[in-house]
Amino acid sequence: MSLLNPTRRLLLQGVSAAAMAAVALLGIRRAMAAGKGSDPIEDLIANMSIEEKAGQLSLFGDPTRFHGTVVNPTSEQAATRNRVYADIAAGRITGLFNGIGVAGGREMQKIAVEKSPRGIPLIFAGDIIHGFKTTFPIPLAEAASFDPDLAFRTARAAALEATAVGLHWTFAPMVDVARDQRWGRNAEGSGEDTFLGSQFAAARVLGFQGSSLKDETSLLACPKHFAAYGAVQGGMEYNTADIPETTLRQTHLPPFKAAFDAGALSTMSAFNDIAGVPATGNHYLLTDILRGEWGFRGLVVSDYTSEEELIAHGFAANGADATARAINAGCDVAMQSGLYNDYLPDLVKSGAVSMATVDEAVRRVLRVKQALGLFDNPYRSLDEDREQTDLRKPETLALAREAGRKSIVLLKNEGGLLPLSKSARIALIGPCINDKYDYPGPWSVFPDVATCVTMAEGFQAVMGGRGTLTMARGSDYELPYEGGIDEAVRAAEASDVVVLVIGESAGMSGEAQSRVDIGIPDAQLTLAEAVAATGKPVVVVLRHGRALALTGAAKAAPAILATWFLGSETGHSVADIIFGDYAPQGRLPVSFPQASGQEPYYYNHRATGRPQTTAEKDYKARYREVTNEGLYPFGHGLTYGDIVYGTTMVDAARLSWNGAVEVRAAVSNRGTRPAHEVAQLYIHDRVASLTQPVRALKGFSHIDLAPGETRTVSFTLRRSDLEFMTASLQFAAEPGLFDVWIAPSAVGGISASFELTS
Numbered sequence: 001m002s003l004l005n006p007t008r009r010l011l012l013q014g015v016s017a018a019a020m021a022a023v024a025l026l027g028i029r030r031a032m033a034a035g036k037g038s039d040p041i042e043d044l045i046a047n048m049s050i051e052e053k054a055g056q057l058s059l060f061g062d063p064t065r066f067h068g069t070v071v072n073p074t075s076e077q078a079a080t081r082n083r084v085y086a087d088i089a090a091g092r093i094t095g096l097f098n099g100i101g102v103a104g105g106r107e108m109q110k111i112a113v114e115k116s117p118r119g120i121p122l123i124f125a126g127d128i129i130h131g132f133k134t135t136f137p138i139p140l141a142e143a144a145s146f147d148p149d150l151a152f153r154t155a156r157a158a159a160l161e162a163t164a165v166g167l168h169w170t171f172a173p174m175v176d177v178a179r180d181q182r183w184g185r186n187a188e189g190s191g192e193d194t195f196l197g198s199q200f201a202a203a204r205v206l207g208f209q210g211s212s213l214k215d216e217t218s219l220l221a222c223p224k225h226f227a228a229y230g231a232v233q234g235g236m237e238y239n240t241a242d243i244p245e246t247t248l249r250q251t252h253l254p255p256f257k258a259a260f261d262a263g264a265l266s267t268m269s270a271f272n273d274i275a276g277v278p279a280t281g282n283h284y285l286l287t288d289i290l291r292g293e294w295g296f297r298g299l300v301v302s303d304y305t306s307e308e309e310l311i312a313h314g315f316a317a318n319g320a321d322a323t324a325r326a327i328n329a330g331c332d333v334a335m336q337s338g339l340y341n342d343y344l345p346d347l348v349k350s351g352a353v354s355m356a357t358v359d360e361a362v363r364r365v366l367r368v369k370q371a372l373g374l375f376d377n378p379y380r381s382l383d384e385d386r387e388q389t390d391l392r393k394p395e396t397l398a399l400a401r402e403a404g405r406k407s408i409v410l411l412k413n414e415g416g417l418l419p420l421s422k423s424a425r426i427a428l429i430g431p432c433i434n435d436k437y438d439y440p441g442p443w444s445v446f447p448d449v450a451t452c453v454t455m456a457e458g459f460q461a462v463m464g465g466r467g468t469l470t471m472a473r474g475s476d477y478e479l480p481y482e483g484g485i486d487e488a489v490r491a492a493e494a495s496d497v498v499v500l501v502i503g504e505s506a507g508m509s510g511e512a513q514s515r516v517d518i519g520i521p522d523a524q525l526t527l528a529e530a531v532a533a534t535g536k537p538v539v540v541v542l543r544h545g546r547a548l549a550l551t552g553a554a555k556a557a558p559a560i561l562a563t564w565f566l567g568s569e570t571g572h573s574v575a576d577i578i579f580g581d582y583a584p585q586g587r588l589p590v591s592f593p594q595a596s597g598q599e600p601y602y603y604n605h606r607a608t609g610r611p612q613t614t615a616e617k618d619y620k621a622r623y624r625e626v627t628n629e630g631l632y633p634f635g636h637g638l639t640y641g642d643i644v645y646g647t648t649m650v651d652a653a654r655l656s657w658n659g660a661v662e663v664r665a666a667v668s669n670r671g672t673r674p675a676h677e678v679a680q681l682y683i684h685d686r687v688a689s690l691t692q693p694v695r696a697l698k699g700f701s702h703i704d705l706a707p708g709e710t711r712t713v714s715f716t717l718r719r720s721d722l723e724f725m726t727a728s729l730q731f732a733a734e735p736g737l738f739d740v741w742i743a744p745s746a747v748g749g750i751s752a753s754f755e756l757t758s
Contacts, residue, residue: 040375041366044118045363050349050355051341051345053359054092054341055090055091056120056362057333058093058094058333058341059096059301059336060096060335061097061099062096062097062099063080064084065100066098067446069447071098088111088112088115089112089116090116091117094365095122096108097125097169098127101165102165102166106379106382108122120366121378123168123220123368123369124167124381125169125170125171126170127171127172127445128159128167128172129174130142131400132162132165133448134391134567135439135448135568136157136158136400136404136567137404137407138442138545139187139190140186140189140190140191142407143189143196143197144407145406146585146587146702150402151203151207155205157399158170158207159207159210160217160390161391161396163217163381163386164381164383164387166382168220168372168374169219169220169372170219170220172188172204172221173200173201174225175189175190175197175198175201175223175256176228176270177192177194177251177252177255178191179192179231180232181518181593181601182235182599184511185237187509187545190255192589192634193604194250194252196700198255199258201223202258204221205259205263208221209264213263213372216381217381218372221263222266222267223268224267224303225269225272226267226268226285226286227256227270228248228252228272228274228279229272229279231252232272235515240274241274242274246690246727248274253289265297265368266301267298268301269300269301269306269331271306271309273313273315281307281310281322281325281326281329283330285330286300286329287329290330297364299333299368300330300332301331301333302326302331302333302335305335305337306335307326307331307340310322322339323339323343323353324347327353327358328357392451397568400573404573406585407563408562408564408566409562409636410584410637410640411560411561411636414558415558418559420497421467422462422466422467422579423467424467425497426470426498427471427488427491427499428470429474429488429492431474431477432454432543433454433473434455436449436454437449437506438505439453439567439571440565440567442506442511448568452570453568453570453572454570456471458573458574459575462575463579472484472490474487474488475524477523477524485530489533497536498536500539500540500541500557502543503524504548506565515546517596518599519548519551519596520548528553529552538553538557539557540557541561541578542560542563542564544564545564547593550592583674583675584637585637585676585702587636587678587745588635588636590634591603592630592631592633593631594630603630603633603634603635604695607692629747635680635743635748636745637745639676640675643668645666645742645743645749646665646750647665647752648664649664650740650754653754657719657757657758660718661717663715663716664715664742665679665713665750666712667679667705667711668709669706669709673707674706675704676702676705679742680741681699681700682696682746683695683739685722685736685738688736689726692724701715715742722738735757736755737753739751
């Protein structure tokens with residue numbers, strides 16, 4: 001029975017729109033519960049007007065409940081509360097984003113299900129990138145843990161908090177592989193490596209979504225940005241990505257595929273173009289690959305007004321043309337621009353967009369809402385009790401502290417300067433040491449700033465009155481201030497050791513924060529030189545959302561920690577490592593260059609015909625000023641032990657086509673402290689039909705080593721691990737010789753080799 005029949009009868013009898021919507025929604029629920037007969041989603045689509053369909057494809061920012069950090073440009077679509085409520089009642093809005101609060105959410109949902117023409121529930125979305133009220137390390141920092149299970153747990157905790165305030169959908173994880181550290185959005189991703197990025201993409205999707213999308217704590221994941229946004233030229237935000245299709249498929253698409261295989265039912269189109277076709281209007285990406293090759297059945301949402309930006313790209317003539325190009329390409333939902341509401345009815349009438357295309361987009365949206373259980377319970381995740389009980393729980397704060405310390409990378413520790421004694425006289429210097437507003441980090445939209453633990457607070461808590469802690473800002477982030485250097489020098493001179501906290505402010509990383517020079521700002525470099533001139537040993541604690549090009553005293557310091565932006569529990573996490581209560585375990589997910597001019601710089605580059613393999617400089621692939629090595633390579637990270645790797649061993653000289661080989665190496669801790677090591681497996685295909693990376697990560701393993709302990713770490717390799725994207729655009733392996741390393745980083749280890757036979 002059509003859902004419209006009883007509604008028509010009520011309409012003829014003069015019954016209210018609220019009653020009609022309630023009857024329609026009741027029919028949907030009954031049909032879904034029965035599980036037989038007509039498909040309620042298809043019945044809805046069959047009876048919707050084109051205006052209602054356009055509304056189901058239109059998503060807007062929520063101006064009525066936004067109480068967070070502004071992360072998008074001002075839009076002409078900004079609306080009043082009355083306007084939003086009227087549009088919901090008219091069926092012109094499928095959902096709202098970046099508004100929080102259960103009471104307001106229930107009020108708007110009530111309008112949607114009781115007053116809109118079809119009673120279709122709203123979906124509430126938000127930018128939950130690395131936590132909600134409890135902020136976790138930025139995704140790039142968390143990738144430094146080399147621990148996907150940690151990412152699963154923090155995403156699960158973020159979902160618990162976000163759904164407690166009424167959200168159903170997060171615009172995360174960002175799974176772009178980024179190899180140019182000038183790009184500000186490195187902070188949101190998992191670094192430069194496709195294998196590592198794929199592991200974290202799947203883990204975060206599983207964490208956000210949980211065991212069932214219908215669960216009150218499940219948060220629909222939205223891997224972004226589809227595709228190759230991390231390949232923008234020059235690391236410049238919103239720029240073009242000009243890459244071969246083999247690189248697109250080998251490097252940039254696998255993390256998306258991993259996310260979809262993990263169950264993600266939405267994705268976001270990218271701002272960039274590829275080969276001249278903007279992603280939001282790219283049929284090959286959004287339909288041929290995503291739906292055709294991969295069988296993706298979820299929805300595609302544009303990035304903020306990216307369908308409208310087809311005009312500025314020069315790809316569309318006007319709003320109507322942009323709308324047609326976007327929806328015909330496979331972009332189901334328009335974010336913020338309002339173009340689909342404005343132009344789809346006339347485009348369908350003119351034939352520029354078929355009704356079948358619109359219906360398929362609406363079908364995807366409604367199926368996602370169905371999968372989330374919104375038709376069964378429109379008020380899911382709108383529980384006032386949970387809003388009071390599920391934010392900043394003790395176990396969530398403990399997880400934030402754990403995630404922070406596991407994300408810290410010990411880059412350098414000459415003379416065993418670290419860990420520090422809790423009884424020492426310490427000068428804690430730097431612009432952020434007491435600046436709570438800087439601690440959540442970039443892309444933290446709804447943080448609880450007041451409860452963030454600063455470096456000063458973390459040190460004071462761990463030292464517990466032992467020793468002395470003298471503090472000085474020294475400078476601002478990018479500018480000096482009068483008397484700052486003198487203040488810092490006095491603090492250093494009165495100390496046994498200096499902990500100098502320098503790097504970027506949170507506002508220097510993230511969207512629209514591309515940098516030409518990825519060094520530490522001059523004001524802080526001047527501060528570092530003045531502090532170093534006192535002769536006191538200096539521990540440099542870096543705060544940053546990308547790899548940095550270190551120079552001067554910042555580079556020369558005997559001990560350096562990469563601490564990124566660690567979120568709510570930053571001070572506790574850093575103190576846990578600096579004072580030795582925990583062994584460092586972080587490893588770099590991005591290569592630190594020697595100079596900004598090396599960017600884009602990444603470990604798994606291809607060999608050239610003139611590689612620099614010796615000290616020879618002339619007529620080799622290199623710059624005049626620096627060698628081709630990074631300052632700190634991908635995978636690098638020290639512990640408080642003395643770790644030694646033995647020779648890599650392979651249990652067979654040949655790997656048969658359908659067989660496997662075991663690769664192993666002994667790893668020893670010759671130090672006097674317990675250590676946590678992350679052993680990494682790399683391969684190199686010596687000869688192939690397309691040139692191959694000099695090394696490629698294929699696995700990693702965490703091992704704890706007591707002083708004097710040796711353990712054997714092993715990995716299994718199969719033909720599938722040796723595949724690459726061929727010129728025919730298929731993954732395949734080719735017979736031949738392969739080098740293999742078990743190593744502490746992308747440049748370490750003692751290699752072995754084996755032959756893949758057909």
